[in-house]
Amino acid sequence: AIGANSPTLFGHTLWHETRIPLFKQSIDTRHADRYRWREPARVNFGQGWVRRGAGELFQEVARIYPPLLPICAAQSPAWEMARGQTPSLAELRLHQSTVWLWNRPIYDDADGGHLRIEMRTLPAGPTAIDMVANAAFLLGLAEGVRPRIDEILPAIPFNIAEYNFYRAAQHGLDAGLVWPEFGQSGCREQPVCAIIEQLLPVASQGLAMIGVSVDESARYLGVIERRLQRRQTGAIWQRNMLARLKQKMPLDAALHQLLEVFIDYSAENLPVAEWQI
Known part of the structure; x- marks a missing residue:
């Protein structure tokens, strides 16, 4: 406000x-049918308060939304970690890029890896x-x-x-x-x-x-x-x-x-x- x-x-x-409803509506490709359930919108406020940590948000995104781009990385996170590398989690990051929570958790493997909150409401x-x-x-x-x-x-x-x-x-x-x-x-x-x-x-x-x-x-x-x-x-x-x-x-x-x-x-x-x- x-x-x-x-x-x-x-x-x-x-x-x-107006940016708020415009972006939500422009990305919403779900079919409206009042007689059937609808999966949560990919642009949304979230599903509930986080109680234990950011991992809940990553789990929600992975379990609720089907992948739009089913592309797998060349190396697995286990392979990277076994060699002392920061796991890229490329599949998770790609999937996260197709769900736009207004406060979105972001994992990035840059500079040894970090977690940040993307405050898209601002x-x-x-x-x-x-x-x-x-x-x-x-x-x-x-x-x-x-x-x-x-x-x-x-x-x-x-x-x-x-x-x-x-x-x-x-x-x-x-x-x-x-x-x-x-x-x-x-x-x-x-x-x-x-x-x-x-x-x-x-x-x-x-x-x-x-x-x-x-x-x-x-x-x-x-x-x-x-x-x-x-x-x-x-x-x-x-x-x-x-x-x-x-x-x-x-x-x-x-x-x-x-x-x-x-x-x-x-x-x-x-x-x-x-x-x-």
Whole structure:
């Protein structure tokens, strides 16, 4: 919601983060039949909370989705490990590349092998500083809630988290999300802006826990806070700017002018909250 930046498609004003439903729909080749079961979409939010480790996610992908490209590597992982090599797991990596979870685990054998999380939910742009701020907020939150994760997960059922994800993408800062009342039972719908305001200190604490300096944390979380104060994300700016331009010129010309102004502001690396309409 706070980072939404793709509100238009082919001249139509759609979701605040239209990239989310567009990618999901464009990759979905399943046949719709209400009388038969459907395998999970290859672009999805996931099947449930991870309880034991990233291995669960690799197992799900391997067991739920049939391979699209049944290509086998020349050498087996056992052969590679017997010779002191990092296993390439080429078949697994190829299969992973055909399933697009919004938070996707990635194994890579480069530099001795490593595991990373591909946070595909993060929008691109509109400026470099906005993207760093988005990442800082997300990573800070991930670290900040970690000490309380055993309390938080039971309070937010996975289907509610998925519901919140799509409502935030659809409505941006106007979204109402289902959020738990910590300290008591039950959830209720709350404005996303109020939730973000509550979570900013948590993100700050999380960044401090991983060694980010106070000044650097304040700089990037300040970008998020300013968006919240001005109620202006990349999506909101584009919507408002396009509406103003359409009063003066045809839609095609307005879209062209919108892009020109967007490029100029982006090149200045000015946070989107400071962009003028």
